[in-house]
Amino acid sequence: MNVVKFGGSSLASGSQLKKVLQIVKGDKAxxxxxxxxxxKRSSDDEKVxxxxxxxxxxxxxxxxxQAVLSSVIARYSSIAEELNLGNEIIDEIELNLAALVAGNKQEPDYYLDAFKASGEDNNAKLVAAxxxxxxxxxxxxxxQEAGLIVTNEPGNARVLPEAYEKLQQLRASEEVIIFPGFFGYTKDGKVCTFxxxxxxxTGAILANGTQADLYENFTDVDAIYxxxxxxVENPKGIKTLTYREMRELSYAGxxxxxxxxxxxxFKQGIPVQIKNTNNPEAPGTSIVKERHSADQGVxxxxxxxxxxxxxxxxxxxNREIGFGRRVLEILEDQKLSYEHMPSGIDDLTIILRDHQLSDEGEAALLERLRIELEADSxxxxxxxxxxxIVGEGMRRKIGTMSKAATAFAESNINIDMINQGASEVSVMFGIAADQEDKAIQALYKAFFE
Amino acid sequence: MNVVKFGGSSLASGSQLKKVLQIVKGDKAxxxxxxxxxxKRSSDDEKVxxxxxxxxxxxxxxxxxQAVLSSVIARYSSIAEELNLGNEIIDEIELNLAALVAGNKQEPDYYLDAFKASGEDNNAKLVAAxxxxxxxxxxxxxxQEAGLIVTNEPGNARVLPEAYEKLQQLRASEEVIIFPGFFGYTKDGKVCTFxxxxxxxTGAILANGTQADLYENFTDVDAIYxxxxxxVENPKGIKTLTYREMRELSYAGxxxxxxxxxxxxFKQGIPVQIKNTNNPEAPGTSIVKERHSADQGVxxxxxxxxxxxxxxxxxxxNREIGFGRRVLEILEDQKLSYEHMPSGIDDLTIILRDHQLSDEGEAALLERLRIELEADSxxxxxxxxxxxIVGEGMRRKIGTMSKAATAFAESNINIDMINQGASEVSVMFGIAADQEDKAIQALYKAFFE
Structure with a gap:
């Protein structure tokens, strides 16, 4: 059996829901x-x-x-009307929203989380209808009924391990189960969103709990590019991606x-398939634990x-024992987290996310590095x-670095930093930010055209 | 004025000393x-x-x-004979060695250091004669007379800062000064070697102390290659090298x-000239603080x-604050010093010198990394x-990396690791040790042929 998740654009209107029905009916799994x-139904629309x-x-x-309440109800109504569902479901949604407004305002975080979660919750009821x-x-x-128990962290809940076992029961259902995404319930019965x-x-948790054969994730693109x-204009889609590659690519944007x-x-080794609700015939992108086929590396x-x-x-x-460790201690102490640390013989470069370092923070950090480490500069x-550039195949492929570096050189881009460890799943290049697009275009040309 | 240093092969025989005399006479500075x-006079000879x-x-x-004492004296005698110096200097050396044998054996380190130092000391007397x-x-x-005061660390002495001022007096000498290398005296009058x-x-200390214009270092090669x-067969010589480049190159062998x-x-900004005693006409290699000329980068x-x-x-x-710091703490704790630490998103590679890690030490380290850091692998x-590859010019030169990586690829060498920080003075590649020579040959061809 499959767990199938539909994103917001796949459920934005009645006509979209018709596609969703056809997709679900299309495979008994x-x-x-x-x-x-x-x-959103269009780029200037609002999300529920x-x-x-x-x-x-x-x-x-x-x-x-009142005005915004009406807008919310109008969105559901317009879908229900388009699908000739009658008023019953909209009445139910109105009642639900009224109950939320009357909820306990003493805990504002939980109060707001219940509103956020209702978007999915009411939509699940509508889709089932x-x-x-x-x-x-x-x-x-x-x-709550299914046992999706989460931590008490509004807006940042995490699933509790015991949830998985309970969720297994969903497999036994005769009917197709329509499950709202985005939230669970705390042990004391409060709604908490992820x-x-x-x-x-939610889809990944259910796939794990039900030990699904496949987790299909329907969105609005034909593939991960x-x-x-x-x-890059009309980039190629990725057919198969490993978990690891997915993670490296996600990291970089x-x-x-x-x-x-x-x-x-991923934890259960369940493959994930990215598909397009608006073009379900497109093969999409498979995200799998391991790839067996030979490929071009990147x-x-x-x-x-x-x-x-x-x-x-x-x-x-490089003769000073503990230098690197002390640099990292100072960073930690200044509440800075770093990304990479390439080093020479007498120098060391720390790469970190810029937003962490205010002008004041920078001055304080530099002062400490200069004084406590007696740095020359x-x-x-x-x-x-x-x-x-990411790809598990790079490990077996000589010449990847040459191709990449030549692409940079031919586009006249200076490489400020390079970092490649033993995993060989990715190579990182540091360059001036104003060269970013040019670099991507050059690498695309080198590896995919 | 120049400080001129001659290495052991430049002073191995009377005929070598004749070259040294001509060199010293060749420039009043x-x-x-x-x-x-x-x-050594030949590859199977012994050093004094x-x-x-x-x-x-x-x-x-x-x-x-007795036998080894005779061998030592025979070496000096053969030089003195070749140069028709008569017996006086050899008698002096014999007396000196006898005094060393009769020295204080209660401090074995100092006792031995006095022997080691005498090789230079007696040779200086012979050269002066x-x-x-x-x-x-x-x-x-x-x-001691010149004020070259060092720390009490036999075999590993360091010059004391106050020595420099005293050494300045050497400038005033009318005669050429012949100074034994390799050792100084402690404050309490003991010989201690570097x-x-x-x-x-010693040459560098005297160059600093006398504020020399140039430190000429005569050895037995035409240049640093x-x-x-x-x-590499007949590699090119380096004309000019910066201090920094010299250091990066020294690090890697x-x-x-x-x-x-x-x-x-270096500290005084004094240029160092590497020259060949056996071919003093060759331009040699200049080691300087800064290079002004444009060059090819590497x-x-x-x-x-x-x-x-x-x-x-x-x-x-990469989300775990302090992970890198804790890795380095464990290394430090296990008395291991690391060289580089390239990193991916979920992985980190530590490069260190192999000899530090016994099989037992390896097992202990892996255990700690697995348990304390909860590493997956x-x-x-x-x-x-x-x-x-080293060169300050790389910073201004786009395409260096491309050339290097292409050289590796064309020689079918896999690059396991790459590390290049913001200094851009050097780029480090990690490869399998059995590919080392092939890699050097390929890079030589790419950058210098």
């Missing part, structure tokens, strides 16, 4: 359906979740919330899916900016981009 | 001459210093030392000069083996070589 809240946050804030602040209306037996399942990528997390489509959201599925190129480097020079540094450079 | 002990250590050990152990005999006014100067590169250190002449030995000269290639890598993998490593790989 699709037994558990995880739904998001209705997303954003409207709900607005509604919750206004209700909490005792401001007039629609499927039944169209003759596909379906059942809305509430996360962080970023919330519905993806080998490079950012905003930078791939945004289709947040890799940590998929972790519960599977994807990613980049991210907003990094800075701190260059520390000290004569005889400490220099900060901002506006650094990290470019990564 | 050559006022301070630092001499080593007589070195090695004979002296043998002599000292035997005398200390109250074993029969020879210069005077040939009509060049010269004066042997004892390090470590590795001992006579080079861009690559190891045992690996360049053995003409130990860069730390030259440090006292000035030298060096390599070193005997490294290993420890590869540590842990999911979400820890793998040690031995037989790693580090290849470095």
């Amino acid at each position: 699709r037994k558990v359906v995880v739904v998001s809240a209705p997303g 979740t954003d409207l709900l946050i607005d509604l919750g804030m206004k209700a909490l602040a005792k401001q007039d919330y 629609y499927f039944n209306h169209e003759g596909l037996p379906a059942r809305y399942v509430n996360p 962080s970023r990528g919330g519905s993806d997390i 080998v490079a950012n489509p905003n930078v 791939f945004s289709v899916l947040h890799d940590e959201a998929l972790q519960p599925a 599977v994807g190129i990613a980049s991210s900016h907003g990094f800075c480097s701190i260059y520390i020079e000290k004569y005889l540094m 400490v220099v900060v450079e901002r506006n650094l981009a990290l470019i990564m | 050559r006022k301070v001459v630092v001499v080593s002990a007589p070195g 210093t090695d004979l002296l250590i043998d002599l000292g050990m035997k005398a200390l152990a109250k074993q029969d030392y 020879y210069f005077n005999h040939e009509g060049l006014p010269a004066r042997y100067v004892n390090p 470590s590795r590169g001992g006579s080079d250190i 861009v690559a190891n002449p045992n690996v 360049f053995s003409v000069l130990h860069d730390e030995a030259l440090q006292p000269a 000035v030298g290639i060096a390599s070193s083996h005997g490294f290993c890598s420890i590869y540590i993998e842990k999911y979400l490593m 820890v793998v040690v790989e031995r037989n790693l070589a580090l290849i470095m």
